[in-house]
Amino acid sequence: MPNVVDSSNFAMSWRALLPLVLGVIALYLLLPKPRKRPVVIGAALGVMAVVLGGALLFRYGPAPVPERILFWCFAVFAILGAGTMLTQRNPARAAISFTLVVMNVCGLFLLQGAPFLMAATIIIYAGAIIVTFLFVLMLAQQRGFSDADDRTREPFIASFAGFVLLGTIFMVIEHTYPRMHEFKHLAAKVDAAAAQTSLAGIDEAIGDRASFMAKWDDEVATHRTSPLGANLNAAVTNLQSDLTAPRRELDAIRLDLQELAKVCHEIQTDEEPKPLPAANVAGLGYLLYSKHLLAVEIAGTLLLVATIGAIAIAHRRPEPRP
Amino acid sequence: MIPTADYLLVGAILFVLGAIGFLTRRNLILMFLSAELMLQGVALNFVAFSRHHGNLSGQAFTLFIITVAACEAALALALILMLYHRRATLDVSLWQDLREQGQESTLDVDMPEAGLHPAEPALPRLPQAGVEPPHDKEDSYV
Numbered sequence: 001m002p003n004v005v006d007s008s009n010f011a012m013s014w015r016a017l018l019p020l021v022l023g024v025i026a027l028y029l030l031l032p033k034p035r036k037r038p039v040v041i042g043a044a045l046g047v048m049a050v051v052l053g054g055a056l057l058f059r060y061g062p063a064p065v066p067e068r069i070l071f072w073c074f075a076v077f078a079i080l081g082a083g084t085m086l087t088q089r090n091p092a093r094a095a096i097s098f099t100l101v102v103m104n105v106c107g108l109f110l111l112q113g114a115p116f117l118m119a120a121t122i123i124i125y126a127g128a129i130i131v132t133f134l135f136v137l138m139l140a141q142q143r144g145f146s147d148a149d150d151r152t153r154e155p156f157i158a159s160f161a162g163f164v165l166l167g168t169i170f171m172v173i174e175h176t177y178p179r180m181h182e183f184k185h186l187a188a189k190v191d192a193a194a195a196q197t198s199l200a201g202i203d204e205a206i207g208d209r210a211s212f213m214a215k216w217d218d219e220v221a222t223h224r225t226s227p228l229g230a231n232l233n234a235a236v237t238n239l240q241s242d243l244t245a246p247r248r249e250l251d252a253i254r255l256d257l258q259e260l261a262k263v264c265h266e267i268q269t270d271e272e273p274k275p276l277p278a279a280n281v282a283g284l285g286y287l288l289y290s291k292h293l294l295a296v297e298i299a300g301t302l303l304l305v306a307t308i309g310a311i312a313i314a315h316r317r318p319e320p321r322p
Numbered sequence: 323m324i325p326t327a328d329y330l331l332v333g334a335i336l337f338v339l340g341a342i343g344f345l346t347r348r349n350l351i352l353m354f355l356s357a358e359l360m361l362q363g364v365a366l367n368f369v370a371f372s373r374h375h376g377n378l379s380g381q382a383f384t385l386f387i388i389t390v391a392a393c394e395a396a397l398a399l400a401l402i403l404m405l406y407h408r409r410a411t412l413d414v415s416l417w418q419d420l421r422e423q424g425q426e427s428t429l430d431v432d433m434p435e436a437g438l439h440p441a442e443p444a445l446p447r448l449p450q451a452g453v454e455p456p457h458d459k460e461d462s463y464v
Binding site: 027031034035036053057058059060061062063067068071075078079082083085086089091094095098101102105108109111112113114116117120121124125128129132133136137139140141147148149150151152153154155158159161162163165166169170173174176177271272273274275276277280283284287288291292295299302303305306307309310311313314316 | 323324325326327328329330331332334335336338339340341342343345346347348349351352354355356358359362365366369370372373374375376377378379381382384385386388389390391392393394395396397399400401402403404406407411412413414415428430432433434435437438439
């Protein structure tokens with residue numbers, strides 16, 4: 001069993017705790033309390049948590065600069081909008097903040113090639129649901145603030161538990177989608193070595209053999225859950241045994257290196273997102289009415305039942321008194 | 323392209339913030355807004371996976387999420403209105419007599435201090451401009 005958490009990941013996870021802790025403190029300070037307290041400290045901590053999280057947790061990848069800027073803006077405004085929604089005393093303002101979140105999530109949808117969903121979400125959430133919420137709010141809270149908005153239930157325990165959950169999700173994401181800097185560096189070395197035609201050339205391209213193989217063992221440990229992890233493990237083991245054999249054979253080593261280079265290439269293309277169909281609406285419609293036809297019928301029935309239920313609940317009839 | 327993991331992380335943050343809001347806030351409408359926030363996080367995850375795998379199934383799932391969210395909003399708002407008619411408040415704590423047997427009830431010990439919400443300024447009154455014209459009976463078409 002290889003060492004699961006190698007040192008680089010471990011250091012990464014400790015640094016990742018910082019924005020999470022800042023987030024807990026900021027949320028605790030900002031959640032509504034019966035006492036008045038300045039919001040400046042909490043807001044500053046929250047912004048610090050967002051910036052630190054953006055610097056430490058996210059990876060951005062080889063994206064063009066405009067896409068990075070758009071992603072950063074949409075993500076930051078969505079998270080800040082969610083934060084202000086939680087911490088507002090005034091429910092109407094909270095609903096407006098939620099609209100901000102919906103708009104920015106729609107921006108993220110658009111960045112991921114889902115224009116139809118973006119339009120549908122804006123129309124249904126921001127257009128219909130939020131307006132209905134505001135309508136009910138105006139109907140129900142005509143006398144201004146109720147004191148339910150001035151206090152929260154167990155703010156510290158809830159935010160702590162929530163951020164523990166967030167840290168766990170973050171660790172799972174880190175292990176499922178490993179960072180690829182080191183991997184790319186190693187794969188380039190393997191490519192260079194596979195192009196050599198002599199044992200001396202291969203040794204020169206690899207450099208220090210022990211550290212090279214140790215790094216590959218780390219990568220095997222990191223990728224052991226990915227679909228191509230077994231192939232990578234087999235290729236690295238073959239290379240290891242041929243490199244350390246008493247009589248090293250050029251052909252065998254070259255074959256191993258080429259095999260490893262092929263697996264590396266497969267893993268790298270596997271990590272890349274695959275292209276979506278260009279006709280988004282047509283593709284979605286075809287999928288809905290061919291593969292998910294039954295689900296569409298059930299969703300329609302659900303809408304009908306919910307409509308009838310809402311009318312039945314909200315309709316006020318005089319109760320018969322015995 | 324931005325890696326899938328980044329989108330998943332944004333979705334996770336939105337989900338967790340929604341969960342915290344659902345646990346802490348006591349206004350019924352804010353609790354439902356928090357539930358919708360959690361749904362937004364999940365929808366973001368679905369769309370990210372859809373792009374990661376290069377097929378549209380995740381986006382189709384998100385459409386169903388939107389359907390369920392619309393149904394949920396309709397039913398929840400109808401229920402909230404009914405609860406409001408009974409107790410004339412949106413505070414969920416007033417419904418704690420529905421709790422499990424043997425559970426202690428929670429009591430609010432510290433009440434909000436006075437002056438937390440400053441009184442809103444009164445709306446300005448328009449000055450009366452000129453004399454009110456005499457009403458003409460013939461102008462009525464009823």
